[in-house]
Amino acid sequence: xxxxxxxxxxMTRRFGFLNKNCCSAGGHDISLVQSHILYEIDRQHQPxxxxxxxxxxxxxxxxxxxIQSLIKLNLxxxxxDPNDRRVYLLSLTMEGKFVATIIDQQMNAYLNEVFSNLNDxxxxxxxxxxxxxxxxxxxxSSCCSTPIG
Numbered sequence: 001x002x003x004x005x006x007x008x009x010x011m012t013r014r015f016g017f018l019n020k021n022c023c024s025a026g027g028h029d030i031s032l033v034q035s036h037i038l039y040e041i042d043r044q045h046q047p048x049x050x051x052x053x054x055x056x057x058x059x060x061x062x063x064x065x066x067i068q069s070l071i072k073l074n075l076x077x078x079x080x081d082p083n084d085r086r087v088y089l090l091s092l093t094m095e096g097k098f099v100a101t102i103i104d105q106q107m108n109a110y111l112n113e114v115f116s117n118l119n120d121x122x123x124x125x126x127x128x129x130x131x132x133x134x135x136x137x138x139x140x141s142s143c144c145s146t147p148i149g
Contacts, residue, residue, distance in 0.1 A: 025098075025099045025102035025103050025106070026095060026098050026099045026102060028073055028075070028099055030099065030103065033056075033058075033066055034066060034069070034070060035103050036056055037052060037056065037063075037066055037067070037070060037076075038070070038075065038076070038092065038096060038099065038100040038103065039100065039103075039104070040052045040055050040056060041076060041090045041091065041092055041096075041100075042092055042097070042100045046089045046090065046091050047089065047090055048081065048087050048088065048089055048090070049063065049064065049067060049078070049087075049088050049090060050087070052090060067090065070096070074093055074095050074096070075092065075093055075095055075096035075099055076090055076091070076092060076093065076096055077090070077091050077092070077093050077096075078090055079091070
């Protein structure tokens with residue numbers, strides 16, 4: 001049987017390499033964590049700080065520092081929830097939307113290039129397998145109980 005852990009290590013390293021190099025957009029160098037935050041804010045409609053932190057499986061203190069840095073870069077806006085002043089909602093600024101779109105395009109271009117090395121059947125098999133794996137991971141007691149996507 002193949003060494004499953006080794007397969008994941010190689011894939012993680014390759015994505016890690018990609019993530020170190022991919023996220024320069026709109027004159028900003030965006031970290032991997034920041035790109036995930038921008039993606040989640042863009043994907044959800046005006047999520048609370050807590051909702052995004054939970055979606056990313058990040059503790060609120062670390063997450064708050066990341067949000068502050070994105071606010072300073074003028075990529076994210078934090079506003080009090082009109083229904084509950086103790087809760088803050090997050091949204092992308094126009095510049096944040098622009099940066100998120102560029103990162104999205106870069107990631108999609110990379111994935112399209114990777115998938116171009118596969119035929120349609122192989123591509124569908126890989127995508128179906130990733131969906132199955134994500135689902136299985138969400139059911140695991142020791143991993144990733146936060147639903148993604």
